[in-house]
Amino acid sequence: MSTWSTRLKELGIELPGVAAPLAAYVPATQSGSWVFTSGQLPFVDGKLPATGKVGAEVSPEEAKQYAATCILNALAAVHALVGIDSIKRVVKVVGFVASAEGFTGQPGVVNGASELLGEIFGDAGKHARSAVGVAELPIGAPVEIELIVEV
Structure with missing residues (x-):
């Protein structure tokens, strides 16, 4: 049987x-069979790749990639706590998008996280989700993602 860590290697993904x-x-x-992550920003090597609001300083396409980075950071937090291979399924993703006035494409941005989870976990990556536009995020981040998994 293949493991999630094997699947990550097959995809060429290394958790940060x-x-x-x-x-x-x-x-x-962790609480029982659930692991909850704190909101994860799109840090790469300890720095944000961009700051600003989606639909103004940050394009929706860039933000979608940052959402994928957020989910990798969330998976790294899960892995550090219980090990990636202990995940049975992804339960829920909550995405926050710092949105310029009039920007309504939050679902498309958060798809960056959801689609990557589908690539990694297949059917076990199908999840409930919220995609919320907000005025500001910590330290000017354009996207923040929370993850809940069953282990």
Whole structure:
């Protein structure tokens, strides 16, 4: 039987290190058979690749890629806590998109996270989801993603 870590290798994906919390929280926590991540920003090597609002300073296409980066950071937090191969299924994704006035493409942005989860986990990656437009995100990030998985 193939494992999720094997699947990541097949896709050429390497999980990043766990992003350091910006305040008083942990990157992920487990309760029973559920793992909940804190909101993950699109950090790459400890830095945001862009700041600003989607539909203004950040294009929807760029933001979609940042949502995929967020989900990799969330999976890294899960992996550090319980190991990626312990995931039975993805349960829910919550996406927050810092949105310029009039921008209504939040679902398309958050698809960056959802589509990557589908690539990695197949049917076990199908999940419930919210995609919410917000005025601001921490440190000017364009996207933030939370993940809930069953282990």
